[in-house]
Amino acid sequence: MTLGPEEHHYRTPTGPLSRPSSDNYGPAGPECSKKYLGIRELPGEGTFHLYEGGYRIPTHVDGETVNPAWGLTKANKPRKRLAMACLDCREKKIKCEPGASSCLQCEKAKRPCRKAPSHQSQSETSSGSVWPTGTGSPPGKSVSASSPHQGEDMEHEMASKRRTMDEHSPSGIPNKRHRSASPIYGGNGAVAPPVTMPYHQTSPTATRPQGRGLSWAEDPFAVDPDVTLQVLEHFFQDVNNATYGIFPRHHFLGWVRACPEKSRDEKLLLYAMLAIGSRFAEDTHAAFGKQCAHVAADALRNTQGQNSIAVVQGRLLLGLYHYAKGANETAWELIAAGVSAALYLRYNTEDGCSRHDTNGRSDFGLSTEQLIECKRRTLWSAFMMDRYCGSRCTLINPKDIFLRLPCLDDSFERGVQSEAPHYDNGIIDPAMANVTPASPISPMGWLCLMAALWGEVVDFVYRAPHRSSVTYQDAYERFYAQTSAVLQNWLSRLPEQLRLSRDNVERSIKGGYSGPYVLMHLLYHLSWVKMNRFVRHALIAGSVTRNIRATQHHSHELLQVMNTLRAAKWDMAEKDGHIASFSFTTPFAGYAILAAIDVVGAGGLDLQLKSTLDLISCGLESLRELARYWDSARDQDKACEKRYYQIHNVLKHPFTARSGCWLGREWGVHSSLEKEFSEEDDCIYGADDRLYFDALREDDPTSGKTPSNAGQRTV
Structure with missing residues (x-):
């Protein structure tokens, strides 16, 4: 498939990849x-x-x-x-x-x-x-x-x-005390510190040249150029291109090779990049990555009070490294410190990003325009990490962002002055923030817009239980109408090449922007799921049916996004063997998949059962792929796998299963995977069973309107 001119500008500039010779041979x-x-x-x-x-x-x-x-x-x-x-x-x-x-x-x-x-x-x-x-x-x-x-x-x-082996050998019958066995997930995907070891274990170290060792005083490229470039390739493929597009890939790799005298800040950042990049490299580089993480951590401790772009980026990337390992408290401390430093340097404003540093040299060999865009993207990356990895209370208020959206990746690589519109925070001149399908915005920019909407939904949902019951209904319905309009407006403004389709998925994989492309569509559906599911349903009795149907619909659509990605990947693998090694490595997708499986696995009509199990199976496949790199996905995989077998247990023992039941033409499981909200605040697991199944029947024209005599999800 060839790319047309309308989507060519989304491609990451091509260049040779350094790959080991063993890739030429099969198993x-x-x-x-x-x-x-x-x-x-x-x-x-x-x-x-x-x-x-x-x-x-x-x-x-x-x-x-x-x-x-x-x-x-x-x-x-x-x-x-x-x-x-x-x-x-x-x-x-x-x-x-x-x-x-x-x-x-x-x-x-x-x-x-x-x-x-x-x-x-x-x-x-x-x-x-x-x-x-x-x-x-x-x-x-x-x-x-x-x-x-x-x-x-x-x-x-x-x-x-x-x-x-024990953790991945599912039992046919769920444990009786499954309610307490499921891990607790935050609304933004954060997971409590796990008690099990991560998938990615330390492996035998790759041999490196004798002599100079890894330290803050040494350039890692000078110590071991081959391993450094290999791991950096993984960083750009699985971190930079996947979600957080902070750096221009080809320019940066050229600078790594060509610059023999790197500053201490630049070496600090390189070690942080190598640390997180090693999570996606061969197992033989795990010890190398761990060593790089120690060097970066020591360097950050010695730069307390000295804020710079490299320090901000180093904290964010090292935090991401610890998040991948499951050290969530350490991860959030580093990310929060990086966010605070970015705000201190005023990277949330165009003036702050345009301000020249006083060190007399250009960081990473970037041109003036590249450095300005790099600072913008650093802030936007911090903004997204704040919403994906942080706590319920975010640090960056969208109303304080007076910044352009990330420009086209090709413009960033070539150092062209950005013409991207500003982010519309409701304060800035609307003429400066006019976003259209033709706007010169990268896929990361469209993802940032959706991440901001997701943050608004999360803020409302977590504040809602504290609202007065007298004002709740009016406040919720007003928020629902406004947010629905904004979500639909975002979708309508997407350029044709970023709309969800099988062909566009293939284009995104070939163009190197599949991470932000797929994640923006997952976030779109997840925002609908969150907004509709977690409501005080007793106070909005007239809208509960609407919410149940919308929650189910968007949960199915979310899993269908992953199904489309899988199908496109398989088809491309037949045509191009190199594409077969493509992996979707965006960690927040794990929480989105869990949230969707929690809904579609709550119960439904017998006619939908096969398609539901197929979608859950697809979600599990995606979680296992993510679990190779992210510890949070490992727990999510175990919880969703348990739900899959709970449903099978209900089908096998419809009247005696402890996890749910199947009576009449309806099946159900009564235990939610997400435990943050009570049943009073959850219209999927807390609503009356008859109301729940009737809502699904009204949404399915093939099911008929005749209610069954039973259809309970509790035993």
Whole structure:
């Protein structure tokens, strides 16, 4: 697909990517280096296991099933076993699951795990072949040849599996005390500090040149240029392009290579970028990222009271690193400090962004216009983090933002003066803030507008329980009418290339702006869900049916956005193997998916059951992808997976299930995943069951109008 001129300006400027040579080869052994993507049926060819890079192996060979984790032998036969059993398991003729220092069986039996002398060499001879895609891919290659650290990686992988196998083995029957088992989620996606380890575990370190070590006094590029550039590529792909587009990618990477004398502030920022970028890089870079995080933290401690653009950005990015790890208190302290410093420097105003620094040099080699835009985008990134990662009370008041929206990415890269309109805070001259589909605004700019609307919804919802019951109905209906109009106005002003469609999803992936593009549509539907669901329904009796139907509709639409993304990704993987490695890495999407699953999984009509389970399954797939990088998504995945099996349990035991019931032509689950509001403030789980199901029936023209005799969600 080629991009037309109307959407060409959204593309991130192209440039060569530095990728390891092992990416040219498919999975060839028990611990293949390629990410497994799933099963795909190819017309005229059969069913295949698909891996990143476009490589595949058939699911069956000569009638035998192929294990995707083990692959094929050199003779293109399904691998039967890994030949790694320890001596005790061989003697007892039991299954042996290897680990870091002991197999799982010996560990459980508390006995020494004795390895066969030839054990270490077996992994070198157990490489298999791969079936190429027919697009000129090179033939298969042994794992030992393409991955010198295979033995270490294998042990780490099995140790990781042992840590997480219990957490990802769902039970068919939910725990009786499921209400207290579910994690508590904030209205903006914040999660209480978890008690489990994150998915992304520390792995064997990549070898680095001997001599100079990582420290604030050293330029990380001078210490290890290859690893630095690899991790920075991940930063730009999975952080900068995904949500927080603070820097012009090509200019910045050119400066990293060309500038031998970087200031201390610039090195501080580089270490913070490398820390968060390492969360998305290979596991072998985890220790490198942790070291960079320590250097950045020490540098920030030594810059107390010295605010600069690099210090602001370093705090925000290091906070994001800790948020990814699940250290939410540390994350919010850093983000809050970054937000406060940005406001102190007056980056919320055009005058503050245009003010020249007195250090006599241009930060990061940026031109004057690039530096001004970089400051704008720093403030907008802080604004979004404030709404995604923070507490209920935000630090940045939108009425205090007198700033242009982020300009087109191509203009930022070329250093062209911004012509983007100002943000309309209700105070500034409306002529300066006129946003139209033709406005020169980047996808990040449209996302900022939606994030501001989302913040308004969250503010009202959390203040509502404290309103007088006498004034609540009038205040709510007035807010509902105003917010509905603003949301619809935002959607109507979107340029054609940013409207939700399968083709536009593909364009966004190819153009490198799929993160803000998908997230803006998730936030749009999530704002409707939040505004309609969390109401004092006893005080707005005449509007409850409207709210139930709108909450259900937008929850289904939200999950449909992720379904469209998945379908587009799969189709593109067939055409372009490189696209198969694309990952959606925007963390706030995890909370949006959980909120939608909480609604569609609350109950419904039997005719909607299959589509509901399909949408929940799609949401779970997206959460598992996010959980590779973000600890919050791990908890969200576990909670939503539990809901999925709760529904199955209701279907299997309709009259005895502890989690809900299925009577007549309606099914329901009575336990909410979000625990912040009482049932009096929740029209989905708190409204009368008959009213709830009647509202869904009125919204479904195929269901008829005849009410059933039962249809209760509580037992």
